Amino acid sequence: MNTTNSDKQNSHLDLNNKDVQDVFSIYEDYAEVPYISPKRDLENWLHLVRIGSEHLVPKRSMVRYEEDILPGHLILLWRINFGTFTNESVFPKYFEYDYGINGRQALDELQEKGYARELSATDSLDYLNAAQLKAILKHFEKTGYSKLKKPELMELAKKELTEEQLAAQFKLRGFQITPEGKALLAKYPEPVDRHPKKKY
Template identity: 75%
Template sequence: MNTKNFAKQNSHLDLNDPEVQKVFSLYENHAEVPYISPQRNLKDWLNLVSIGSESLVPKQNMVRFEEDILPGHLILLWRINFGTFTTISGYPKYFEYNYGINTAQALNEIQQKGYAKELSAIDSLPYLNAAQLKAILKKFGVTGYSKLKKSELMELAKEPLTEEQLAPHFKIRGYQITPAGEALLIKYPEVVDRHPKKKF
């Protein structure tokens, strides 16, 4: 049974489960078995694979780079680089089913490795709409904002309010790729080149 790097993403799986064993047998010739979510119905998925309605994660997507990351980590970095990925963004299905990664775990890993970072509350103000910005300003007794545009509201919020004051009043935070993350995308351009593109 292919259990290489088992603990990295699939330690939650029961290796004595016959369906888990079937999944692992399908990936016997991969560098490692892709992430299998606890929510995945293995019986249904195995049936779909058997009739050709579902595909296996490509072998090339389960080969780790020297930085101990998978191609899926790079696609996540590429996605963050658009500036629209936030703490409330959903995780596209392709991260698990095409790239074999646990996206939430991968997000933590690329931050720990210094390839991306979560933005502060102040730097995440652009992700709020005008009504939300006005509501925050009202809470702090700031006046003169009723006719201001969103960009002006953000600047008004930054003037008197500190990070500590703003942080508790909204949960959404953006993410930003770091220079080290940008260098990683340059180092492995083939991963993004073969990924289907669409505008974000």
């Protein structure tokens, strides 16, 4: 049974479970077994694979680079680079089923390795709408904002409120790719080049 790197993404699985063993057997000739969510119905998924209605993660997606990341990490980094990814963003199904990674875990790893960072509350104001910004200013009894547009509301909030005050008012945070992350995408362009493109 292929247990290479199983501690990295699949430590939650019971290797004595028959369905888990069958999954690991299917991926026996892979560099490592793709991430299997604890919510996945393994019995049904295995059935769909056997009748050809479900596909396996491509073998190339499970080969780690020297930085100890997988192609799926690069796709997530590419998504972050658009500037629209937040801590409330949904991780598409393809991260698990096409790239074999746990999206949320991969996000943590990208930050730990210095390829992406979570923005402060101050730097995340752009993700709020004008009504939300006005509500924050009203909470702190600021004045003169009623006719302001979003860019002006953001500037007023940055000028009048501290990071601590803002952080206590909303939990939404954006993410930003770092120069090291940009360099990583440039070093390994193939996964992004192959990925189906749409506007994010």
